[in-house]
Every structure is written in structure tokens, then in C-alpha cells.
């Protein structure tokens with residue numbers, strides 16, 4: 001079954017993306033015509049999710065270079081560097097953003113002997129390829145992880161690691177979808193995922209579109225359901241995974257992992273290799289994005305706290321590898337000690 005939506009698409013002179021801040025009530029696609037607009041879309045989570053942010057970054061670089069001057073090489077190169085820096089400054093945690101910019105930088109470097117017009121064409125082709133590859137990678141993650149799910153399982157997921165967090169098919173939801181497409185009778189509990197409610201707004205919307213049974217719960221309900229034996233597996237996405245397997249994901253994921261550990265429920269992370277950061281060997285090195293406290297004190301623009309109350313708004317937390325039963329990638333399921341499997345996957 002094709003995705004019932006297209007997360008992001010290159011359209012020649014603009015990028016078309018589904019504005020995820022409007023879901024579930026409005027399914028609206030917007031046209032991104034400048035780097036400023038792409039950076040704004042990434043920062044305000046109109047496009048979000050580590051792999052999707054990576055594809056958006058590739059497309060943002062290619063888009064920004066369309067109007068770069070071709071008659072002045074120094075200006076052309078300066079423009080490229082400025083675009084990469086601007087996109088890299090949007091959100092700090094998802095490593096896919098930086099991996100994507102690095103991918104475009106390597107291409108730009110390799111093509112340095114070519115004419116500007118040719119380089120522009122190469123950047124566009126690379127951005128289009130990035131979107132297509134991400135979709136295939138997610139389908140492979142689904143195939144690698146689906147047998148971890150048993151017929152009759154109820155699975156808990158947190159935030160949204162579905163088709164809309166990627167260029168299609170999803171990571172955590174991709175595994176769930178692949179098991180469902182095998183014919184397994186499964187159900188999903190979706191944490192609402194405060195403060196931006198990616199779970200209630202996006203995961204529930206996606207799973208209903210795929211006819212996968214989903215029940216929305218508050219973030220504070222998960223423990224009680226585990227205590228009553230109503231959850232058999234947990235599968236979440238990731239934004240950055242250290243080489244020892246420590247995984248950064250949406251705030252609240254760590255709490256779910258501790259609860260799952262206590263209740264002896266397998267806790268899985270699903271992510272492409274591009275989310276594994278080879279440069280760090282511990283989750284303590286992952287920079288956690290801190291966002292506007294108004295996202296906590298307001299819901300839909302309505303204030304739900306005293307106007308002058310202090311609010312903490314960490315967008316992610318880190319789950320130590322000891323709490324992770326397996327990390328599902330397009331190359332297979334890595335198990336602790338994760339380094340060993342990661343080294344094998346990257347050597348292929």
C-alpha cells in the first residue's frame with residue numbers, strides 16, 4: 001500500500017511538503033521557495049522527524065543554490081557555505097540534518113571543478129535521490145523488524161516515527177506497518193506525546209489512514225497499562241544514536257524505557273544507519289534541543305498555566321543502551337553490545 005500522503009517532494013522550483021503543524025484537522029501542503037522558508041519549516045516542525053529533516057536539509061541546500069550567481073565563483077561558493085550553515089543551525093539533536101548537509105558538502109567538494117550550472121544540477125539530483133533512498137531504507141527497516149512483533153501483540157509507541165517523520169513508510173511505525181501487512185493481528189497504543197502532541201496529532205492520524213487499530217493514551221497512562229499486562233512490545237524512533245547504542249528520542253521516551261525495563265517488556269528503537277552518530281560513543285555527548293517554554297504553557301494558543309510560571313521544554317531525552325532490547329536498522333537488528341553490530345553494519 002502506498003503512503004496515503006507525501007511528506008516532502010522536489011517540484012523543480014520549490015519543495016512541496018505537508019505542513020504537520022496543522023494535522024490532524026487540516027491536511028495542507030505548502031510550497032517552500034527559499035532557504036529561509038525551509039529553515040522556518042524545520043524549526044516550527046512543519047517538517048519533522050530525523051530522516052525527514054535530513055531529506056529537507058538536502059532539498060533546502062539544492063533549492064537555495066538554484067539562485068546562486070553563476071558568473072562569480074567566489075560568491076557561488078560563499079552562498080553554498082552560508083546555506084549549509086543556516087540549515088545546520090535550525091535544530092541541534094537529529095543527526096540526520098548534519099549527515100545530510102555533510103552529504104551535500106562532499107558532493108559540492110567533489111564537483112568543484114565543474115561549472116556552477118552543472119553543480120546545481122548535481123545538488124538537485126542528490127536531493128531527489130535522498131528522498132527516494134530514505135523511503136527504501138524505511139521499508140527495509142520494516143522488513144528487518146517485523147518478525148520481532150508477534151501475532152496478537154499490543155505495541156506502545158511514543159511521538160511519531162511514521163511516514164511523516166521520514167520520506168515515507170516510517171521507522172517505528174514502519175516496523176508496525178510491516179507486521180500488519182504480514183497479516184498479524186496487532187494493536188497500537190499511541191502516547192499523545194506532550195507538549196507538541198506528535199502522537200495524538202500525527203501517529204493516530206497516520207495509523208488510522210493505514211487502518212491499523214490505534215488507541216490514544218496520555219503519556220502518564222503507559223505505566224498502568226504495562227502493570228496490567230496490556231502492552232507486549234515498545235517501539236520508538238530515534239533522532240541520534242551514539243555508537244554504544246544510547247539513543248536520543250522525543251522527551252518521555254526514557255521514562256517509557258524505564259517502565260518497560262521494570263515490567264520486562266522488550267523496548268526497541270527503529271532507525272536508519274544515518275541516525276547513528278559514529279563520532280560519539282555515549283549519549284551524554286548528545287546535545288538536547290531546548291525549545292520555547294510557551295509550547296508547554298500553551299496548547300493551541302490557549303494558556304494552561306499561570307502566565308509567569310517558569311517552564312522547562314527539553315525536546316528530547318536519552319535512553320541508555322542497557323534499556324534497549326534491539327536497534328532495528330535497514331541492515332538488521334543490532335543487539336547490545338551495539339558497537340559490534342554497528343561496526344558490522346557500517347562495514348557492508
Ligand SMILES: CSC[C@H]1O[C@H](OP(=O)(O)O)[C@H](O)[C@@H]1O
Nearest residue numbers: 048049050159161165237249250
Ligand atoms: C523517525 S525519527 C522520529 C523522531 O523525531 C521526533 O522528533 P520531532 O518530532 O521533534 O522531530 C521524535 O523524536 C521521533 O521519535
